[in-house]
Structures are given as C-alpha cells and as structure tokens.
Amino acid sequence: MDRRIRRDVRVDGVVQGVGFRPYVHALATRLRLAGRVGNDVAGVFVEVEGAPEDVGEFLTALERDAPPLARIEHVHVSEAAPRGLAGFEIAASDAHGVRNTLVSADSATCADCLRELFDPADRRYRYPFVNCTNCGPRFTIVRDVPYDRPLTTMAGFAMCGPCRTEYEDPRDRRFHAQPTCCPACGPRLALGDAADPLAEAVRRLRRGEILAVKGLGGYHLAVTASHPTGAATLRARKHREDKPFAVMAADVAQARGLCEVDERSLRDLTGHRRPIVLMPRRSDAPIADAVAPGNRYLGVMLPYTPLHHLLLRDLGEPIVLTSGNLSEEPIAYRDATPLAGIADAVLDHNRPIHIRTDDSVVRAGALLRRSRGYVPEPVTLAQRCRRPVLACGAELKNTFCLAKDDHAFLSHHIGDLENLQTYRSFTEGIEHFCRLFEITPRVVAHDLHPEYLSTKYALGLDGVEFVGVQHHHAHIASCLADNREAGPVIGVAFDGTGYGTDGTIWGGEFLVASLHGFERIGHLAPVPMPGGSAAIRQPWRMAAAYLGSEIPGWRPEWDAVVSLARNGVNAPLSSSAGRLFDAAAALLGVRDEINYEGQAAVELEQLADPTIVDAYPVRVDELIVQGVDLLRAIVDDRAAGVPRPVIAARFHHGVASAVVNGCCQARDRTGLDTVALSGGVFQNVLLQTRAVNLLADNGFRVLTHRRVPTNDGGISLGQAAVAGV
Known part of the structure; x- marks a missing residue:
C-alpha cells in the first residue's frame, strides 16, 4: 500500500x-x-x-x-x-505574476563570516565584503524582485569558480546567497592610489584626518573620536554646531568604556539590525569634547559590515561615524562628490548602492529613526486596506508609506523636506517602493498643512482619491497601527507643531480617536508664538508669551516680545507641548536659542534629577491644561534657590500628571479606558515612563510605539492606516 x-x-x-x-x-x-x-x-x-x-x-x-x-x-x-x-x-525563480514578496533588510555580519574574516587560513581573510545567506546587504542593493543576483547591484560581478561552487551547493552556507563574492571576483576597496587602502585609511585617521567611508546605505564621515582637532574640524566643516555625532566602537567592551550599557541597550547593540543606540555617557569616556558637546548621552553603534570590523580593529579605538552629507541634505550614496569640502580622503568601493539608507536610532528600546536594518520589512496591520494607499508623511523627519492588503511598507528615513535634494530622495524612494512591491496607489493620504512639500506632491498626483489626515490624528492612528489595533482610544498627541482643523497650530492634544476618525476633546491652553518660527529657534520667546510682564527685564527684548504676543501680530496661537518644554528650558537657563530641532527639550530632560518624584501642580479645567502653572512654579523655585535639576524633574512630573488628569477626565466623559501616547515629545523617556506608570496606576491600558517612531517618522503609517479603512 x-x-x-x-x-x-x-x-x-x-x-x-x-x-x-x-x-x-x-x-x-x-x-x-x-x-x-x-x-x-x-x-x-x-x-x-x-x-x-x-x-x-x-x-x-x-x-x-x-x-x-x-x-x-x-x-x-x-x-x-x-x-x-x-x-x-x-527550482528556478519565477518572475511572473503579482508581486507580494517581502524584501529583507540589510543585516550585520554574522558570527560565521566574522570568523572567516579574521582567519588567516580562510580564502576570504580580511576581505571587506564577506557575507552569506545569514548576513550582508539586502535592501540597499535590490533593484527589483524576485531577489536574485541579476536584479541586484551585484549583477556586474561574475562569480569565480569557487564562489560559484558554494553558490550552487545546497549544503553550503552561501547557497544562493546573492551578494556572495571573494577577493578574486567581488568588489574592491580604493583610497586614491594607495596600494593598501585600509592601511592608508587607518594612518589618516590616526593623524586626525576626516575620511568619507562608503558603507551599506551611503557614505559616512569618520574621524578618530578621541582626536580633539579632528572632531572639531569635522563639526566646523559640516556646519553642525551642537548636535551630537554618533560613535562606532569595535566591540561591547569598547562601548562600555563610552557609556553605561544596560541589558536592553546591549540587545540592540549586538542584534543583527545594529542601530545607533543612545545611552548615558560615562564621564571618563575617551572622546573629544567636540563629539557630543554638553550632552549626557552618546549614540553608539557596533560594526555591521566587514569593512567596519577591519577598520575598527586595526585602528584600536572608537571613531565618529556620522552621515555623509552637507547640513540638512540627504546622505550621499552614489559617489562622494558632495563631501569634497568636508573629507580629506575617501575610502571607497565599487559595489553600487541602489537606495540610500541612513542608520537607525534607538533609545531605551524605542525607535527614534527607523531605517537601515529595519526597512523595508512591513508593519502588519490589524485591518486590511480596502485599496492600495500611498501616504506621504510630514515635513520633518519625513517617511512615506505604501500599504496593500494587511502590509504597510514604511520607508527608510528621508529627512526634512526643506531642499531639492531631500525632495528628490522622497520622490525617487516612492517610485522604487511602488516598483519593488508592485503597488499602484488608488488612495493618497497627506497632511492638512497646505505648504508641506509632501502635501503638494500628493495633491499633484493624477487619477487618485485624496485623503487629508490631521497631523495629530495621524500620530494616534500610527500608535494604533503599531499595536495592531483600530480604536477608539483616548489619544494623547504631544509634539512641536501640527496644522489643526481650526487653522491654529496644535501640539498638546487630547483626542478620542480611531482609524475611522477623531474628536478633539482637550488640549494645552493656546499661547501666541511671538515671531512665528522665530519662537521655535529662540525658546525664551515662548517664556515671554506664557508669563508676559510677570518677570520684566529678564532680557532686553523681553517687553517688545511680550507686546508682540499680546497684539497678535506675527504671533500665531499654538497649543504645542513642545513649545511649553522650550519655555521651561529657557526659564531654567538651559537654552535660549537652539541649533537643531528639539534641542532645548533634549537638554532639559538631561538636566532633570532622576531621583526626584514630586511634581508641580497644574490645573486641567474641562480638559484644558494650564501650562502656565508649571512655568510659574519654575520661576518661584528658582527665586527660592531650588537646584535646577530638581526643578527640571518637577516640571516633567507635572506634565505627566497633567496627562493623567486629562485622561481621567476623558474617561469620565467617554467611558474609554485605553490610552495611546504619540508625538515627538514622548521621545522623552522620563516623561513617557512617568506617564505610563501613572496611567497604569489609575487603571488605564496604555499603548505606546514599539515598531515605528513616536515622532513624525511614524506619521505616514498613521496616514496610511486611516486612508486604508
């Protein structure tokens, strides 16, 4: 039988x-x-x-x-x-039919390849492009699907006999590993006319020179992290005044010499995605002052390509490794020409990069920037999209999202859509994703702000249905999609700026929200932003708008700005939580002017004493949060000589208490007991942790972001989820 x-x-x-x-x-x-x-x-x-x-x-x-x-x-x-x-x-691959395949993200060098890299007896000894089916480039080299060598940027490298044997042997680790290669047939390093490019790169780094280094998703700028002149020169040439540089360490031991590494950070550091991990900086960290001036945290990553492993091992100390770009422009990836005025030399190679991809960034297990190592793996949605969707995202920290069926393909980090180069990266990325996943959008979602370039792009498309999604609704919808839920929930959306349905600037919102719609039920009491965008660059203006003449003479321009706020001339109303944090930072002497987005709030969090648990009281009347109460408390405590770290902590805990008070009032009104927290302000670990704990203590179920950023990098996912239902 x-x-x-x-x-x-x-x-x-x-x-x-x-x-x-x-x-x-x-x-x-x-x-x-x-x-x-x-x-x-x-x-x-x-x-x-x-x-x-x-x-x-x-x-x-x-x-x-x-x-x-x-x-x-x-x-x-x-x-x-x-x-x-x-x-x-x-069987041979079949390229016919409707594409539904998923493309793998780039993955850090595996343990087996790393052993080969440093084994003198191995034929790939010290070969900077060793890889196998368990590691190496994927998304950054894929031109089309199915994922086979002719459809990658490795197509121009014909395999030698030994590599072909491995590739065709089902028992081999490199069986059908599309980027497989070796020194005889694969890509090669170059540094000018140097006979040994790697050795020359190390010599130059030791001299404090700045190198452009071609990686997986683009060029980085590298300098020895301990070299004071080199780090300061890099900062000056890149026109980056204060924003910290990321650092690459050779291994965990070296990373521990730079930062306090807890178990959660260790898992992120050593996992196959290898993001930049933000961790508390050690006071004795052997890095130059110019690497992260005045910052108590440091972004550290471990090597994720064989080239990085070789470079770090040969140099013997950490390096700064920051995106290879001019200020505000996207990372260079086709060649290093844009970096000619910054780098002293270029450590290059001849494996083309098809799609530029920045490093991802993680703090306390939460994604701040989702890019290399994560993209293009999809977010699985709780509800299937009725029609294919393109969501164009926000203006700052832009990502786009394509959604089909129950898959949402959130793009790599594009950046701030403020110049032609970044806008071109945005449009080219959309074209690539549409082709890669064979999605022809029938619905296009966009922010309500009419001047966003992402909005203008969306509204310039033909033959599609347009869906405008309010910025803070998109934040909460992103948190829902991240947690595979549909709502309704009490949504708390705290960020810097978002265009409200009433034409004012929102940013401290209490919503009743689902994927199907939202109602604004509360918010921070609006205040003017004297000077408009100048109030973002100069946080002290927000302190003047909040407190008026209560503290006269604090700055020479104070009275004039107070008058501007009162008259409402070039002083749009804003309910922004981000601007409240700015005002607090200014009153504490943390930051009068900023050089990058969110700088004042970042430094205010770092100032706060983590041992303090008491909070400033703040009125929440009919779900309107009187933020001025917190600022008056700061002024009183400063006058009484209370230490600034104590004041900063009390302010944070006061904001968290206001969140919980607002949610309790919302629960009484709606009967809902699930809260979703979203928006860039909740990148603040001190605030989010306190709010989550207090909400849980008050019987709420709390949703926070897990798979996508809580900042504007997650907006496009929320737009797609709303437009897809």
Missing part, C-alpha cells in the same frame, strides 16, 4: 535572501522527502511528498527552525496528489 502523501506549501513573509530555500532543501533531504522549493514574486513555494509522518514533521519544523533572518507571516498548506517524485530540488 502506497502511503505517500503530497502537500503544496506557500510561505509568505521575509523569506527571500535569508537562506530559506537551502534551509527547506536541507530539511526535506534529512526527512527523505521528494519535491522542490523556489522563489517567485509572492514569496516561497514548496512541493513536498513522502511518508505522512515525515511530511508532518517537515510542516512542524518549517516555521519552528527557520533561518534567523526569516520572518514568516503565513504558511498555507494544501493537499495534492503524489506524483512519485524522486529527490528534492531547488
């Missing part, structure tokens, strides 16, 4: 470019099964037949023991008649 059975299997998710086919081949061969496995535009297909118990074990192990970089979303199994096949094979 023939007991053979056959099952046809469809595997969806991130299953191409991660060693899934060789894994399936090895699993089926071990279980003595016949059939085949292959890639197509929808993912991976498997046909398997054999004894029922062996087929059963195959189906059980398929997900359980999948390769580390695979992310399986669905496994569909159907019965079919056995065909009497002998042996198991890997």
